[in-house]
Amino acid sequence: MASIQEPNSTEGSANHGYKHDHDNERRENRRNLVLKWAVVLVIGFGLYFSPEPAGIDPRAWHLMAIFIATIVGSIARPLSGGAMVFLGIATIAITRSMPLSEQVMKTVTDPKTLETLRIKSTLAGYADPVVWLVLAAFFMSRGMIKTGLGRRIALIFIRAIGHRSLGLGYALVGTDMLLAMVIPSNGARSGGIIFPIAKSVAEAYDSRPGPTARRLGAFLMTLIYQCEVIICAMFLTGQAGNLLIQKFAQQVAHVDLNYTRWMIGGIIPGIVSLLVIPQLVYRVFPPEITHTPGAADFARGELEKMGAMSRHEKFMLLVFAMVASLWITTKFHGIDYSVVAMLGISVLLLAHVISWEDMISEHAAWDVFIWYGGLVRMAEALGETGITKRFAEVAAGYTTNWKWWAALALLAVIYFYAHYAFASISAHALAMYTPFLVVVPPPAPRHSWQSPCWLISRIFQLL
Numbered sequence: 001m002a003s004i005q006e007p008n009s010t011e012g013s014a015n016h017g018y019k020h021d022h023d024n025e026r027r028e029n030r031r032n033l034v035l036k037w038a039v040v041l042v043i044g045f046g047l048y049f050s051p052e053p054a055g056i057d058p059r060a061w062h063l064m065a066i067f068i069a070t071i072v073g074s075i076a077r078p079l080s081g082g083a084m085v086f087l088g089i090a091t092i093a094i095t096r097s098m099p100l101s102e103q104v105m106k107t108v109t110d111p112k113t114l115e116t117l118r119i120k121s122t123l124a125g126y127a128d129p130v131v132w133l134v135l136a137a138f139f140m141s142r143g144m145i146k147t148g149l150g151r152r153i154a155l156i157f158i159r160a161i162g163h164r165s166l167g168l169g170y171a172l173v174g175t176d177m178l179l180a181m182v183i184p185s186n187g188a189r190s191g192g193i194i195f196p197i198a199k200s201v202a203e204a205y206d207s208r209p210g211p212t213a214r215r216l217g218a219f220l221m222t223l224i225y226q227c228e229v230i231i232c233a234m235f236l237t238g239q240a241g242n243l244l245i246q247k248f249a250q251q252v253a254h255v256d257l258n259y260t261r262w263m264i265g266g267i268i269p270g271i272v273s274l275l276v277i278p279q280l281v282y283r284v285f286p287p288e289i290t291h292t293p294g295a296a297d298f299a300r301g302e303l304e305k306m307g308a309m310s311r312h313e314k315f316m317l318l319v320f321a322m323v324a325s326l327w328i329t330t331k332f333h334g335i336d337y338s339v340v341a342m343l344g345i346s347v348l349l350l351a352h353v354i355s356w357e358d359m360i361s362e363h364a365a366w367d368v369f370i371w372y373g374g375l376v377r378m379a380e381a382l383g384e385t386g387i388t389k390r391f392a393e394v395a396a397g398y399t400t401n402w403k404w405w406a407a408l409a410l411l412a413v414i415y416f417y418a419h420y421a422f423a424s425i426s427a428h429a430l431a432m433y434t435p436f437l438v439v440v441p442p443p444a445p446r447h448s449w450q451s452p453c454w455l456i457s458r459i460f461q462l463l
Helices: 009-048 058-076 081-095 102-107 111-122 129-147 149-161 165-179 186-204 217-234 240-253 259-284 293-306 311-328 337-350 356-360 363-385 387-399 404-421 425-439 452-462
Strands: none
Touching (some): 009 058, 058 081, 058 363, 058 425, 111 363, 129 240, 129 311, 129 356, 129 363, 149 186, 149 311, 165 217, 186 217, 186 293, 217 259, 240 425, 259 311, 387 425, 404 425
16 A cells, blocks of 8 residues: 655744735735725815805816825725726716816707817817826827837947946936937836836946945946936936926916927026036946946947847937927927827838837826826816816915015925825926916016916926
């Protein structure tokens, strides 16, 4: 008779311990998820069913409740940001919380027509040109990564000035700044182009996460992160949230922060900061390896492997230059930014630089499209109801008799440190930019470019 083999007690104990830890982790995740949903729902339902202040339309109050619950959901993130906005838009449509203008309510009496108009108003954010501009720019970043043009530009910078660790950092930052002129996704720029090259160079010097990180890699990652924040503020296309700020500045302060004006306002302080911050990081958090001739050799070797620019790279470079030039000169030809971006994508499609499959699979672009269009419409509709103005009137009472610059300084500090409560810059801007912008009563400017509204918009954008 065959003997029965006893199970290994050590192995069984290890498996039991793993299962126990896994079960604990699942319970903890469920508790966190329930807590996140509880926060969102308590705030949403609490505001929705609380009595609205005098003079505020009930639908407007309900819209505000759903908007705030959506923002809280974007911070707590029981689901992804795009999913939370989708639920918010769906809730507005189901509860019929989107207000219509008095003129529409007086002239349209058919209930079905009113319902159709309400749904169209709820979904109007997805027809906003700025939303399509962001979507097209994401597709452009896909082309930059797919063709390898972004990688080539970074390698050329490294070959030129990457002989020292500080110069290597400047090379990566310079690449990021150049790409930010057109690509509004800092994630696509850093994650798709800058980070892989920085990682490869660091590993060439045997610098990896852990004990060897301080050799080179930790310095490069810290420098790139600190400078990324600056680059995001330099151009209108530095990050997707900038386009939100541009739209709100136009609606609330009647200040047109177009591509050229934004660049003029941000380029000098941005370049100065990009020159100073790497030096500061180098002294405060220095790498153990200061000379990196191997980085320039690495870049030279990689460029040799890539060979001459391909046809697709040349088309990508042409489109990049065309789009940037048309955005800068829009004052002269009057073509909308979104149309310019769509023109660029059309050229890339016709030249087979990117395909329709590439565009469909660009999940980050469609995610941004959903949350951007939905949140833009919610915020815009809230402004139309007068709730934002009511908030400004109440808040202004606390800064009565203050100098406008003193009130601005206080609000800037609050706005800056409040960012730690938000999971994303876009959620931060959506929740606080407009209310803070309308609170400060600016004096009359002597010249249009000296407008304090312009200054206030730029300060809150930089924060």
